Amino acid sequence: IELYLGALGGVLPAHPFDYAELERSALAALPPELRTYVAGGAGDEATQRGNAAAFADHGLVPRMFRAQAERDLSVELFGRRLQSPLLLAPVGVLGICTPDQHGDVHGMEAAAATGVPFIGSTLMSDPLEDVAAAAPDAAKWFQLYTPKNRELAASLVSRAEAAGYEAIVITLDTWVPGWRPRDLASGNFPQLRGKCLANYTSDPIFQEMTGPDPDPGTVVMTWVGTFGNPITWDDLPWLRSLTTMPILVKGVCHPDDARRALDEGVDGIYCSNHGGRQANGGGAALDWLPGVVEAVGDRAPIVFDSGVRTGADVVKALAMGATAVAIGRPYVYALALGGVPGAVHQIRSLQAEADLTMAVDGYPTLADLTPDALRRLR
Ligand code: FNR
Numbered sequence: 001i002e003l004y005l006g007a008l009g010g011v012l013p014a015h016p017f018d019y020a021e022l023e024r025s026a027l028a029a030l031p032p033e034l035r036t037y038v039a040g041g042a043g044d045e046a047t048q049r050g051n052a053a054a055f056a057d058h059g060l061v062p063r064m065f066r067a068q069a070e071r072d073l074s075v076e077l078f079g080r081r082l083q084s085p086l087l088l089a090p091v092g093v094l095g096i097c098t099p100d101q102h103g104d105v106h107g108m109e110a111a112a113a114t115g116v117p118f119i120g121s122t123l124m125s126d127p128l129e130d131v132a133a134a135a136p137d138a139a140k141w142f143q144l145y146t147p148k149n150r151e152l153a154a155s156l157v158s159r160a161e162a163a164g165y166e167a168i169v170i171t172l173d174t175w176v177p178g179w180r181p182r183d184l185a186s187g188n189f190p191q192l193r194g195k196c197l198a199n200y201t202s203d204p205i206f207q208e209m210t211g212p213d214p215d216p217g218t219v220v221m222t223w224v225g226t227f228g229n230p231i232t233w234d235d236l237p238w239l240r241s242l243t244t245m246p247i248l249v250k251g252v253c254h255p256d257d258a259r260r261a262l263d264e265g266v267d268g269i270y271c272s273n274h275g276g277r278q279a280n281g282g283g284a285a286l287d288w289l290p291g292v293v294e295a296v297g298d299r300a301p302i303v304f305d306s307g308v309r310t311g312a313d314v315v316k317a318l319a320m321g322a323t324a325v326a327i328g329r330p331y332v333y334a335l336a337l338g339g340v341p342g343a344v345h346q347i348r349s350l351q352a353e354a355d356l357t358m359a360v361d362g363y364p365t366l367a368d369l370t371p372d373a374l375r376r377l378r
Helices: 002-008 019-029 032-039 046-057 103-114 128-133 150-163 181-186 204-210 216-226 233-241 255-263 285-296 311-320 329-361
Strands: 058-060 075-077 080-082 086-088 118-120 140-144 168-171 247-250 268-271 302-304 324-327 374-376
Touching: 019 032, 019 329, 032 181, 032 329, 046 058, 046 285, 046 311, 058 311, 086 103, 086 118, 086 329, 103 118, 103 128, 103 329, 118 128, 128 150, 140 150, 150 204, 204 216, 255 268, 255 285, 268 285, 285 302, 285 311, 311 324, 311 329, 311 374, 324 329
Parallel strands: 086 324, 118 140, 140 168, 168 247, 247 268, 268 302, 302 324
Antiparallel strands: 058 374, 075 080
């Protein structure tokens, strides 16, 4: 009501409400290498487009006579109550998304202002400790690209724990770069420009690997040498042994993988196809969610991402059985276009739209959102 009244009084919002408009404006404003990096996906991007389009295949069935003036969208995840079931997905090279090159810090600030956990990527432009210090009390998780060097992996995990991160997300689908024609055509691989290697250059184990005062080329080539570690089931006990923090595995889309990962001691399943950036030719991530939900049952929380663009999308993923939903590009575009206020606006808009969708459609609590709330439309 406040927003509508504000508009009546001529106070129009500074940031877009509509995702398509946000994307259009951001793409028009961003420098080409940033635009290509953020917008691009694998292959002809059919999977990436399919991720977002898949939400239209499912419709929420409105239910009347059960509206409630007060809704509660809070959810408990790994011992912390969150005010909404939303997270910011890990985004590498986020630093370059704001002109001051501190995009990770600003992502953390936006997350803290909206009560949403920030999942910091391994590929940060500021050391993970500095990013955490931007919001000491805010919920934060650390995403690990597991390096070949096990001591370096252990060091990153223990630094994250000491800095106040509360869970580790191990990304499984990015031990090789995806086939991204947009980036390939322009030779655009921002990781190789070294702007996102602060977690490595600030690490004592990595420093031993480079020797003192390394030149930028040595840093990048040392990183290239330790990146690209395909994780197998044999690695999972070792990864598990690194920390007592909850571990989630990201990129899990097959029910058997979800089941076995839980058997091997992980604490959460992160169903995602990396926003269609890593492999083309797959189904939409949303198409894999029901199978994962069925395999996991009530054994562990499920985080879902890839293609979530609106509050209604959030509600649909929750109804399918996700415990919480993460966004990537929506907050990256908002941050790049409008800084912290832009990202805060974007996150609040998603929270508000999810809340109002549940209010109007008669699903006042998260517990009311079951698969029965959805119909397959096509
Ligand atoms: C990503 N993603 C990602 N994931 C991850 O585990 N570590 C990372 O460093 C990155 N880096 C990254 C950069 C950029 C520019 C984007 C857009 C995405 C994937 C991310 O966590 C998430 O899975 C997707 O972004 C979700 O899809 P949507 O919301 O972008 O459609």
